[in-house]
Amino acid sequence: MSTSTTSNISTTTSTTTRTPLRSLAKRLLPLGLALVCLLSGGSSWAGAPATASAASTAAPAKNVVLLDASSGHAFVPSRALNGLDGIQIQWDAARQQLTIAQGEATSAILKIGSANAVVNGEAVTLNEAPFSEAGATYVPLQFVSATFQLPAEWDKTAGAITLGQGDAPLTLPYANRGATSSAGASKAIVSARKTFKVGGRSFSVQMVTISLMDPKVRLKVALAGDKVGKVEELSSLAKRHKAVVAVNGTFFNAYTNDAYKAPYGYIVSGGELKLKASGDKRAIFTYDANLLARLIPGADFNEVFAAGTMEGALQAGPRLVVNGKVAVDVKTEGFKDPKILTGGGARSALGLTRDHKLILLTSGGATIPQLAEIMKQAGAYQAMNLDGGASSGLYYNGKYLTQPGRKISNALIVTYQ
Numbered sequence: 001m002s003t004s005t006t007s008n009i010s011t012t013t014s015t016t017t018r019t020p021l022r023s024l025a026k027r028l029l030p031l032g033l034a035l036v037c038l039l040s041g042g043s044s045w046a047g048a049p050a051t052a053s054a055a056s057t058a059a060p061a062k063n064v065v066l067l068d069a070s071s072g073h074a075f076v077p078s079r080a081l082n083g084l085d086g087i088q089i090q091w092d093a094a095r096q097q098l099t100i101a102q103g104e105a106t107s108a109i110l111k112i113g114s115a116n117a118v119v120n121g122e123a124v125t126l127n128e129a130p131f132s133e134a135g136a137t138y139v140p141l142q143f144v145s146a147t148f149q150l151p152a153e154w155d156k157t158a159g160a161i162t163l164g165q166g167d168a169p170l171t172l173p174y175a176n177r178g179a180t181s182s183a184g185a186s187k188a189i190v191s192a193r194k195t196f197k198v199g200g201r202s203f204s205v206q207m208v209t210i211s212l213m214d215p216k217v218r219l220k221v222a223l224a225g226d227k228v229g230k231v232e233e234l235s236s237l238a239k240r241h242k243a244v245v246a247v248n249g250t251f252f253n254a255y256t257n258d259a260y261k262a263p264y265g266y267i268v269s270g271g272e273l274k275l276k277a278s279g280d281k282r283a284i285f286t287y288d289a290n291l292l293a294r295l296i297p298g299a300d301f302n303e304v305f306a307a308g309t310m311e312g313a314l315q316a317g318p319r320l321v322v323n324g325k326v327a328v329d330v331k332t333e334g335f336k337d338p339k340i341l342t343g344g345g346a347r348s349a350l351g352l353t354r355d356h357k358l359i360l361l362t363s364g365g366a367t368i369p370q371l372a373e374i375m376k377q378a379g380a381y382q383a384m385n386l387d388g389g390a391s392s393g394l395y396y397n398g399k400y401l402t403q404p405g406r407k408i409s410n411a412l413i414v415t416y417q
Helices: 141-148 234-240 298-306 368-377
Strands: 002-004 035-037 065-068 073-075 087-092 097-102 106-111 116-119 122-125 131-133 136-139 152-155 160-163 170-176 189-198 201-211 217-223 245-248 267-269 272-275 284-288 293-296 310-315 319-322 345-352 357-366 382-385 394-396 399-402 410-416
Touching (some): 201 368, 234 399, 245 357, 293 345, 293 382, 345 368, 357 368
Antiparallel strands (some): 160 170, 189 201, 245 394
16 A cells, blocks of 8 residues: 655546456457547648647647547547558548548548548448547547458557558557646646555655656657766756656666766667667567557567667666566566665666556665565556666656766656647
8 A cells, every 4th residue: 555745746646547348359349449530620631731720839649549438439540540551531621521541442521520421422320420629530430440441459468559450550559538638747747755565664755657648748768968878967867858757767887987887778769779788688668659658578679679660768677567466577587686686775667557657766775576566556557677776866847856876877758848
């Protein structure tokens, strides 16, 4: 259990995404699902510049499959579908009308607020009428799936869905409706000091929770001095990047007298592989441009990176939580250092909730198994350890929540813009 101490930051209660599709086959699209069409004003093909409007300065919503808890339907952004399996999307703002075409074989016309559609010149009735919400336009997926033959595969571990059957399928996170609306920085990024009880001991931790689906939230893997092998104060690194939150990242050689202090493990920033770790089995945190975040084994890195969608990655480990359960296997991940195997000390960790929130946490005096239990109690569905000891640091809103005892090699930073 955990208790919260007084904080000057507002706190929010994390709600678990309720997926109404658990009993259905993974590769089938269930009846009644719906597809999100996220479109801007103006008549244009998806991807064209949006027409200027009063809302033009708002951050664009992320491409997310939305779940409607009351109806059990799901929704997907049309701009992400543009080009998928030959699909093209056209939006007519004046008529509030959407045209979906797949080559010359199939085309469909749908109108906001109407359950009547036209497919290849013939009238059809939709299970759900298209509608608009927070600048996005939505249409039923059952209709789009049947009409354009788009299979889907649900990944409950990552909270994602993969659409399409070509060589380049589309993978998007899914979340409850409303998750992609801008909630404001004080709600999208929440800091709290908490106490967790593990095995009769109480651990006071600093914790920041970030809603990754908020359109203004951005992640970045930042290098000290903008170069591999440099070190820098965590606060300095955060301020250079105008970060709201920053946490220390990978392990590195902090004890050498050389100017080059080698980091360990894979590092990806801005889609570029900054550091390679051949044969390393340790856990890796990854995310794409849409902020679909995952934890993967080191052995899977090359395959995942080759897909071309990885925007950032940090390798550290060991893995702490898998699918909501404590799962620590330090030897399998190749750790030999007693500080990891048996020792206790200052720790940093990150976790992912089922509804796409990122948890960044620092704790003092915890062993790796204790840290795993802490992350589970904190609400992490997936979690892994970061570099610790004197490197452990957490920065929030211009000040340290946990101050590192030394300069660090790299960090995961969060901006809100």
